[in-house]
Amino acid sequence: MKHAALVFLHALSPLHAGTGQGIGAIDLPIAREKATGIPYLPGSSLKGVLRDRAASWDRDTRFAVFGPDPESASDHAGAVQVGDAKLLLLPVRSVYGVFALVTSPYLLVRFRREAEMVGLGTPETLEVQNPGQALLAPGSRVLGDGGKVYLEDLDLEAREEAGARAWEDWLAQRLEAPVKGRLVVVHDDLMGYLLETATEVVARIRLDDETKTVARGALWYEESLPTESVLYSLLRTEDSRRKGQNLPAEAILAMVKGLLEGPVQLGGKATVGRGLCAFKVVGGQA
Structure with a gap:
């Protein structure tokens, strides 16, 4: 038996999911998908934090859920699969309303695909006619x-649309991020530009x-990804494979949800306040 849910990640401080030393103007860049250039947080980072927070569990339960220590890795696999956290909403400075939470048709399409995997119905996809x-x-x-709409140094022709309201309401019901009144859907080409220029870079x-x-x-x-960024990750659980630990997938999902209560630190630069995040688990089906 398998169960799955979506985990929303809301950045409460700048999030630095780094790649090590960079070769461009930025010495410590954030991780980006190779084909799309979209920032993401590796699933291994999130799974490592979950395993850390389970330190108070007894050893057999922890190994049943997350797998044994590396020296015994061939014994059995863990029962939790944590996907990469993909970007959904990027906060961008706005002349009106202080900031906007910006997304694009492509980002919504791939989010919709994973939401459907966990039984979540979403609004219809949107289309933006041109980059302006x-x-x-x-x-x-x-x-x-x-x-x-004035984002950074860009002025865009605004089109008020019921489809954008549907997405804004849907997200506002499931997120604690300030989506209401701030959702802006831009052309995919413009989104690519913002993903390169609207991240936070500090000396x-x-x-x-x-x-x-x-x-x-x-x-x-x-x-770093700016404060108020929203990402999501697909979380899947299976029945445990460890002998003597007959934990069903549904119970494991509930245990993992408990680990995500309260603020969680992710990524690097924790000692200077980076990576404080809040989580919300939604959906969940066999």
Whole structure:
């Protein structure tokens, strides 16, 4: 027997899911999908945090759910499968409403695909005619003068649409992120541009104790997903394979849900406040 659910991840502080040293202008970039360039959080990061939070469980239960330690990895597989956390909503600075939560038709299509896997019905897909247009719910707080939406240094022609309202309401019912009045759907091409330019990049330095100036070679740039970003991950559980631990998939899913209560730290740079996230588990079917 198998069970599955969607896990929503809401960034409460900038989220740095890094790839190690970069070769471009940013020394420590975030992880991005090879084909699409869309930022993501590796499923291994989330699964590792879940296993860490299960440290208070007895050893056999923990091994039944997450698998044994590496030296005994050939004994049996774990009963939890955690997918990569894919980006759904990117916060972008807005002249009106402070910021918008931006997505695109492609991001919604692939989210819809995974939502259907766990039995969640979603609104219909949307289409944006050209890169200069943006769809938003009627009465949106990011709608500006002259029927425009102003994101960063871009001004887009706003089109109020019932389909955008349907998505905004659907997400607002399931997320604690401030989606209501802020959802903006832009063209896929423009979304690609925002994913390159609207992430958070900060300069980090280390001072020389004596001179109080930047130490030699101690200036670097880090990239993060901004606070209020929303990602999602597909979570699947199976009946445990460990002898003597007959845990059904449904019970394991409930146990994993319990591990996601309260704020969770993900990614790197935890000591400087990066990666504090809130979770919401929705759906769940055999």
